[in-house]
Amino acid sequence: MTSSDATFMVWLMLDVRNISLPSLFSDLSFSLAQREMLLIRGTNGAGKSSLLRMVAGLIRPSSGTLFWEGQKIQLSAYQQSLLYSGHSLGLHPEALLKDQVNLWHYHYRVEKKVIEAALHIWGIAPFANQKIQHLSQGQQKRLSLSRLHSLARPLWILDEPHSSLDAEGRKILEDTLARHLERDGLAILASHEKQPGMREICL
Amino acid sequence: MKFTLAKPRYFFKITNFLFPLALVLGALCFAAGLYSALVTSPPDYQQGDAMRIMYIHVPASWMALFCYGALALFSLFVLVWRHPFAEILAISVAPIGALFTVLSLVTGSLWGKPMWGTYWVWDARLTSVLVLLFLYGGYWALYKAYAHSAQGIRAASLLALIGVINLPIIKGSVDWWNTLHQPASITKFGGPSIHPSMLLPLGLMTAAYGFYFLVLFILRARTELNKRKLLVQGNLS
Amino acid sequence: MISRELYNAYLHKGSLLSTFAFFALALFCVSLTLGPNETLLRQSAPGLIWILAILTIFFSTPLLLKREAQCGLLDEILLHPSLTSTYLLSKVMAEYLFIALPLALMSFFLSPLFALSSVETLSLLLTLLIGFPALSALGILGSLLTLNTQGGGLLLSLIILPLTLPLLIFGLSVMEMTRLGLDSFPSFCLLMGSSLFLLILGVTAGCWALPFAAER
Amino acid sequence: MKPKHQRFLIISLGLVGLGIAIFLVSIAFRDNLVFFYTPSDLSQKKIHPEQRLRVGGLVEKNSLKREGQKVTFHITDHAKILKINYTGLLPDLFREGQGVVVEGHLSEPDLFQAETVLAKHDENYMPKEVANKLKEKGLWRDDR
Structure with missing residues (x-):
């Protein structure tokens, strides 16, 4: 039972009030309660990634504010409770897979066995001694997404998680997202595909 | 870049009034200054006529430092308050400052030949003014290196603010190290050690430089503003 | 964070080889072209070694950082709870261990190429070791500023070299003094003072530059 | 934390x-x-003969001897005297009692072979007539 299965007792609520970015979007507001998933859809270059990066606190909006758990976000505490997975996967191409595990161990101060357990779930554990750049794009994506299991973070911000995943990968992703929501988690996805029955914002 | 029209229209209003005034006053001061510098003012007791270069060299150096100070101030506005109009002011002032620095360096070394016996000596004051020129160059290169000017200006502004440390070094370099360059004559405590008859042309020339700067600055700022307007309307790539 | 950075640098030791090769090769070429005339070598050696060390750092740091940025690691660092300044300091320390020390040792062992006496090589080693932290801090700052541009090492040197001048001048005056046998203490203090100041300046400006560089 | x-x-x-x-x-x-040493500095410090350095001071009165291109003069800082010989053109600011900086190397303990002579200029600018008037009144302090 990896640590990420614990349910989140705290009352969680993300509230975004009329944030705007020059020439992309302005006065955009939305809020996200527990067990809710939001889909951001839009054409290429519509600002999906910028919006996600702003919600993750990487870019400062030119106007508007974000609220987490009711108060204005305090950046370092807020970023402790979110997990951002962007287009670039955050991996070291030259490193071996097990080096990447060590790096995450140092970076996120998470037990190595937790990370390895997550690798098993995503089915990439056998490639431990391979260089990451030799893995296929799909395998690298799985490795990057394995952090969803190894880190217990209530708010997930995923930028096109479905891209370059095969059918099996997508299934694992769907299950993880479903289980995350059951445990009162929140998730914001940016994607091209239309997800049936999910709240969405079009940019 | 969303175009805040409030500030620029206000700028156009003042410059419509200020521009011709600065032009006329500048021309007047320049003429008076040149006349008094070259004709009426007496030669120096030591250097004779070689000293007249001072009337070009000293105001140019002051203007070079002044322009960098203004550039640093605008950069502060760009970084702290993210003011789009400050970007236009900063880009307008930078090349003018570089121009004055080059002028100051050239006239300085021309003056050095008769006075010190060499065009260039690695002396604290001269080196730091050369560094100032490199800072201007670095600022411009960094600004132009970025595709989006909004990003470029912020990177360049940070560089300008870091470079501010160079200004006190230039000012103080003369009295910290007993350098070849003579210490400040005007800002001495015991009052300027320049004879009044030479102070007048210097003052006039400085005023002329000031107006010249104003004219150039307003011209550059307006062209930059108009360029942005056209950019926003989309018919200028 | 520091252990992460050290481990990270340890991982990339392969690419550091090219940096050392560049430095060694440059030293060979310089001492070769200067010819056998000993006094000329002795006088020009300190300056040249210093300039080559600065250029090596200014051309190797942007490569490392550009690779990290492309893999999206800058976002990961920004999201990390610790301050960006701790990241920058640990990066400077990692670079110090993995680039600065080898370079200093190499110039120490290659000093016979420049016919430097023992006391001069010692002072050369000392000044390099003092100057390097500030150099890597400025190098990182410069590469952050030029990350999203095509300029690379060239643009970085253009904008940052003016800032390294005090290090160069005071470092050389220390070596000049030791060569003359005069007391090099005042310029030694100046070197340490300006190196410390530039290190702090580089790190604080870097704190602003890191989130700026992460914005595509 | x-x-x-x-x-x-x-x-x-x-x-x-x-x-x-x-x-x-x-x-x-x-x-x-120091941008340049004074004659008294030189006497204390041991300098290698072939080491290039700069020495500054005031040209001693009537010590200037000129034979064609070769020029010899003494510079002083009111403590020590240093004999300089130099071949070449002197800058027109060069005058006895005037501050000067010479670059070269010390061939003997008190003989300095200068390669370049730089005339140092203090910061007062004054027309000739005023300077002469001051001299008559004896107010003029020629060397500093």
Whole structure:
């Protein structure tokens, strides 16, 4: 039972009030309660990634504010409770897979066995001694997404998680997202595909 | 870049009034200054006529430092308050400052030949003014290196603010190290050690430089503003 | 964070080889072209070694950082709870261990190429070791500023070299003094003072530059 | 530890560093960095003969002897005298009683072979007539 299965007792609520970015979007507001998933859809270059990066606190909006758990976000505490997975996967191409595990161990101060357990779930554990750049794009994506299991973070911000995943990968992703929501988690996805029955914002 | 029209229209209003005034006053001061510098003012007791270069060299150096100070101030506005109009002011002032620095360096070394016996000596004051020129160059290169000017200006502004440390070094370099360059004559405590008859042309020339700067600055700022307007309307790539 | 950075640098030791090769090769070429005339070598050696060390750092740091940025690691660092300044300091320390020390040792062992006496090589080693932290801090700052541009090492040197001048001048005056046998203490203090100041300046400006560089 | 403490620690560390840097720089300026040596400096310090250095001082009155291109004169800092010989054109600012900086090397303990002569200029600018008037009144202090 990896640590990420614990349910989140705290009352969680993300509230975004009329944030705007020059020439992309302005006065955009939305809020996200527990067990809710939001889909951001839009054409290429519509600002999906910028919006996600702003919600993750990487870019400062030119106007508007974000609220987490009711108060204005305090950046370092807020970023402790979110997990951002962007287009670039955050991996070291030259490193071996097990080096990447060590790096995450140092970076996120998470037990190595937790990370390895997550690798098993995503089915990439056998490639431990391979260089990451030799893995296929799909395998690298799985490795990057394995952090969803190894880190217990209530708010997930995923930028096109479905891209370059095969059918099996997508299934694992769907299950993880479903289980995350059951445990009162929140998730914001940016994607091209239309997800049936999910709240969405079009940019 | 969303175009805040409030500030620029206000700028156009003042410059419509200020521009011709600065032009006329500048021309007047320049003429008076040149006349008094070259004709009426007496030669120096030591250097004779070689000293007249001072009337070009000293105001140019002051203007070079002044322009960098203004550039640093605008950069502060760009970084702290993210003011789009400050970007236009900063880009307008930078090349003018570089121009004055080059002028100051050239006239300085021309003056050095008769006075010190060499065009260039690695002396604290001269080196730091050369560094100032490199800072201007670095600022411009960094600004132009970025595709989006909004990003470029912020990177360049940070560089300008870091470079501010160079200004006190230039000012103080003369009295910290007993350098070849003579210490400040005007800002001495015991009052300027320049004879009044030479102070007048210097003052006039400085005023002329000031107006010249104003004219150039307003011209550059307006062209930059108009360029942005056209950019926003989309018919200028 | 520091252990992460050290481990990270340890991982990339392969690419550091090219940096050392560049430095060694440059030293060979310089001492070769200067010819056998000993006094000329002795006088020009300190300056040249210093300039080559600065250029090596200014051309190797942007490569490392550009690779990290492309893999999206800058976002990961920004999201990390610790301050960006701790990241920058640990990066400077990692670079110090993995680039600065080898370079200093190499110039120490290659000093016979420049016919430097023992006391001069010692002072050369000392000044390099003092100057390097500030150099890597400025190098990182410069590469952050030029990350999203095509300029690379060239643009970085253009904008940052003016800032390294005090290090160069005071470092050389220390070596000049030791060569003359005069007391090099005042310029030694100046070197340490300006190196410390530039290190702090580089790190604080870097704190602003890191989130700026992460914005595509 | 909480980010606020971390931030406070880092900022105070930075300020302490700045203090040390300024303190170091001020130590150096107590015995100020020299652009050129004075004759008295030279006598104390042992200098290698072939080492290039700069020496500054005032040209001693009527010590200027000129044979064609070769020029010899003495410079002094009111403590020591140093004999200089130099071949070449002197800058027109060069005059007895005037500050000068010479570059070259010390061939013998008190003979300096100068390669370049730079005339140092103090900061007063004054027309000739005023300078002459001052001289008559005896107010003029020629050497500093």
